Amino acid sequence: MRLDVVTIFPEYLEPLDVSLVGKARARGRLDVHVHDLRAWTYDRHHTVDDTPYGGGPGMVMMTEPWGEALDTVLADGYEAGSHEPALIVPTPSGRPFTQELAVELSERPWLVFTPARYEGIDRRVFDEYATRMPVYEVSIGDYVLAGGEAAVLVITEAVARLLPGVLGNAESHRDDSFAPGTMANLLEGPVYTKPPRWRAREIPEVLLSGHHGKIARWRRDEALKRTTAFRPDLIERCDPKAFDKKDRETLSALGWVPDPEGERYGRFWRRVDDVEE
Ligand SMILES: C[S@@+](CC[C@H](N)C(=O)[O-])C[C@H]1O[C@@H](n2cnc3c(N)ncnc32)[C@H](O)[C@@H]1O
Numbered sequence: 001m002r003l004d005v006v007t008i009f010p011e012y013l014e015p016l017d018v019s020l021v022g023k024a025r026a027r028g029r030l031d032v033h034v035h036d037l038r039a040w041t042y043d044r045h046h047t048v049d050d051t052p053y054g055g056g057p058g059m060v061m062m063t064e065p066w067g068e069a070l071d072t073v074l075a076d077g078y079e080a081g082s083h084e085p086a087l088i089v090p091t092p093s094g095r096p097f098t099q100e101l102a103v104e105l106s107e108r109p110w111l112v113f114t115p116a117r118y119e120g121i122d123r124r125v126f127d128e129y130a131t132r133m134p135v136y137e138v139s140i141g142d143y144v145l146a147g148g149e150a151a152v153l154v155i156t157e158a159v160a161r162l163l164p165g166v167l168g169n170a171e172s173h174r175d176d177s178f179a180p181g182t183m184a185n186l187l188e189g190p191v192y193t194k195p196p197r198w199r200a201r202e203i204p205e206v207l208l209s210g211h212h213g214k215i216a217r218w219r220r221d222e223a224l225k226r227t228t229a230f231r232p233d234l235i236e237r238c239d240p241k242a243f244d245k246k247d248r249e250t251l252s253a254l255g256w257v258p259d260p261e262g263e264r265y266g267r268f269w270r271r272v273d274d275v276e277e
Contacts, residue, residue, distance in 0.1 A: 001029065001030055001031070001106075001108070001109060001110065001111070001159075001163060002030075002031045002032075002033070002077060002080075002082045002109065002110040002111070003030060003031070003032045003033065003110075003111050003112075003113070003156060004033045004034075004035065004073045004077065004110075004111070004112045004113065005032070005033070005034045005035065005112075005113040005115065005149075005152055006035045006037050006066070006069045006070065006073060006112070006113070006114055006115075007034065007035070007036070007037060007113075007115050007147075007148075007149055007152075008036070008037050008038055008048060008117060009117075009147065009149055010034045010035070010036045012147075012149035012150075013034045013149060013152065013153070015153055016032050016034070016153070016156060020157065020160060020161055020166065020167075021156055021157055021160045023166070024160045024163060024166045027165060027166070029160070029163045029164075029165055029166050030160055030163070033073070033076075033077075035069060035073060037065055037066070037069055038065070039069070040064075040065040040066075040068040040069045040072070041065050047062070048061055048062060048065050049061050049062060049117075049118050050062050052119060056119075057119075058118055058119035059118040059119060060118060060119050060120065060121070060122055061116055061117065061118060061120065061121040061122060062122060063122045063124055063125055066114065066121055066122070066125045067125060067128065070087075070112070070114075070125070070129060073112060074112070077110060077112075082109065082110045083109060083110065084108065084109050084110060084133075085110040085111070085112050085133050086105070086108050086110065086111055086112070086133055086134045086135070086136060087112050087114065087126070087129050087130075087133055087134070087135045087136070088105070088111050088112065088113045088114070088136050088138060088152075088155065089113075089114050089116075089121075089126060089135060089136065089137045089138065089148075090113070090114075090115050090116070090138055090139070090140065090148030090151035090152060090155070091116070091120060091137050091138070091139060091148070092139050092142075092143070092144050092145075093137070093139065094136070094137035094138045094139040095136070095137060095138060095139065096138075096139055096141075097138045097139060097140045097141075097151075097154070097155060097158070098178065099158070099176065099177075099178035099179060100178075101136070101138065102155070102158040102159050102162060103162060105136070105155070105159045106159045106160075106162035106163055111159070113148075113152045113155075113156075114148070115147055115148025115149045115151060115152050116147065116148050117146070117147045117148075138151070138155065139151075140154050140155070161173060176188065184238045184239070184242035184243065184247075185234050185237075185238070186220075186223040186224065186226075186227045186234065187223060187226045187227045187230060187231055187234070188223060188226075189219055189221075189222025189223045189225070189226050190222060190226075192204070192207060196208065204218065206218045217246060220246075220247065220250075221250045224247065224250045224251060224254065225250075225254060228251070228254045228255075228256060232271070235251070235256060235269050236259075236262070236267045236268065236269050236270065237266055237267065237268065238268060238269060239268065240258060240268050240269075251269065255271050255272045255273065256269050256270070256271055256272070257269065257270060257271075257272050
């Protein structure tokens with residue numbers, strides 16, 4: 001996979017050299033190119049922003065440097081044999097970045113990131129490139145960062161670990177929290193390693209039992225407990241077909257019941273003590 005990142009802070013992307021993403025690069029799974037947007041400015045101050053039309057606070061990144069930068073980056077990539085680019089636009093007003101989207105992006109051969117600063121980039125840039133390639137406007141969460149570089153690191157790491165040959169154990173990401181392909185999107189429960197006793201703290205006995213069925217059941221119950229505690233919204237939306245009899249017993253013990261009334265709103269479960277609307 002080829003990655004291009006155009007930014008006014010190339011040094012912010014240095015973490016792409018370390019750990020998993022660094023290894024993916026070293027193994028030839030990822031071909032990363034970071035570009036300084038200011039290379040496509042021609043005035044003494046290397047200006048990339050201007051005041052917003054319509055007034056208001058902050059500055060907006062200008063069409064010209066972005067247009068020239070993207071034209072050059074795309075031409076270079078095509079010349080090097082890359083194909084089917086997709087533009088990834090980090091923005092708090094984008095669609096939420098999810099594991100499902102990470103999987104979708106990991107199947108693409110070439111991602112071009114446009115992390116912005118200030119109030120973002122003049123809209124016409126995205127309208128222009130949307131005529132030539134898919135444009136994904138992506139938010140990494142409901143908060144506002146000063147710039148999109150941290151979002152690029154987040155998205156790249158989530159995508160890179162899904163590429164074949166990057167994780168030591170190909171099974172690792174199948175059990176992840178949010179792993180797509182299961183009807184129930186549950187958070188992963190706690191994990192333990194040696195020693196079996198640390199500061200008088202034991203590990204759950206079942207994990208030493210060697211009994212695969214019981215271990216799987218324990219893990220599933222812990223996932224249900226954690227999801228009901230931290231992400232009740234995920235339980236509410238779970239397809240009832242995703243749960244077996246034991247799951248239902250655990251959910252019931254945790255105070256959750258099916259919600260036939262809520263089904264038409266895509267809410268299949270509710271807490272017993274939730275007041276009916
Ligand atoms: C200060 S923010 C601009 C915020 C803009 N006024 C808004 O509310 O949409 C500058 C840049 O940081 C990046 N950014 C900030 N928060 C983000 C988030 N939650 N997800 C992805 N990118 C984000 C985007 O590239 C954004 O254009």
